[in-house]
Amino acid sequence: MTRMFIAATLSLALAAGGAAAQIADPAAPAAKPAAKAAAPAAKLNDAQIAHIVYTADTIDIDAANHALQVSANPKVRAFAEEMVRDHTAVNEKALALAKSLNLKPEDNPTSKKLMAQAQTKTKDMAQLSGMAFDQAYAANELAYHKAVNAALAQNLIPAAQNAELKALLLTGQKLFKEHEAHAQTLVQSLK
Numbered sequence: 001m002t003r004m005f006i007a008a009t010l011s012l013a014l015a016a017g018g019a020a021a022q023i024a025d026p027a028a029p030a031a032k033p034a035a036k037a038a039a040p041a042a043k044l045n046d047a048q049i050a051h052i053v054y055t056a057d058t059i060d061i062d063a064a065n066h067a068l069q070v071s072a073n074p075k076v077r078a079f080a081e082e083m084v085r086d087h088t089a090v091n092e093k094a095l096a097l098a099k100s101l102n103l104k105p106e107d108n109p110t111s112k113k114l115m116a117q118a119q120t121k122t123k124d125m126a127q128l129s130g131m132a133f134d135q136a137y138a139a140n141e142l143a144y145h146k147a148v149n150a151a152l153a154q155n156l157i158p159a160a161q162n163a164e165l166k167a168l169l170l171t172g173q174k175l176f177k178e179h180e181a182h183a184q185t186l187v188q189s190l191k
Contacts, residue, residue, distance in 0.1 A: 044159045047106035050098050052156065053169065055111040056148055057087040057094075059118045060141075066125065067137045076134045079141065079186050086179065090172050097168055131190070138186040145180035149173060 044052070064083035071077055098105055128136055152173045160166040 044108070044110075044156070045106070046160060046162050046165050047103055048108040048110070049156050049160055049169075050094060050103060050165065051105035051107055051111045052114070053172070054091055054094055054105055055114050056151075057091045059114060060144065061087045061091075062118070062122065063125075063137070063140070063144075066122065067133075070129060070133050071137065073131075073134045073190075075186055075189055076137060079138070079182060082182070083141070083179065086175055090168075090175065093168060097164055101162060101164065103162075103165075135187075135190050138183060138190050142180065142183035142187050145176050145183055148176050149180060152176070 060083055064080040064087070067076055067080035068084070071080070097103075125133065125136060125140075152169055157166060157169045157173065160169055
């Protein structure tokens with residue numbers, strides 16, 4: 001469904017281990033089990049993790065900017081402004097850290113799939129307006145932050161090798177848990 005935006009994509013891509021993960025449309029029927037077990041996903045390196053985090057933040061910034069263009073609801077607009085502010089700040093910190101570590105964020109299959117899915121879902125969201133848009137945006141933000149927090153906890157933080165990168169991810173996760181709680185409140189207010 002459109003309201004799921006890319007939350008399921010992020011969850012599948014990152015929880016599965018990154019680069020080799022298959023991205024599925026959440027509205028599509030479940031895939032049949034493969035006859036052979038899939039090869040384990042390639043382990044992410046710090047440069048790939050940095051790029052995935054930057055991509056995920058950018059996706060949420062873009063979604064929030066779209067909400068600011070479309071929504072007239074003061075609660076939705078306040079939430080979207082918070083997302084732009086906070087995710088922009090995280091990206092600025094991530095880029096500053098990467099520069100100080102001489103670490104160039106490395107594009108990877110996970111980042112590319114996240115962006116491709118986000119572009120498709122953004123087109124779907126562009127078809128909505130009014131309360132339908134507000135509800136879809138809020139539901140997506142809740143699902144998205146749940147997926148981001150799971151990916152951080154299960155994959156990105158454990159895979160990070162650099163202590164400063166790991167600390168930034170932990171700080172981001174604390175903020176994103178607050179976003180998840182705020183999104184839950186927003187969803188409830190729009191029922």
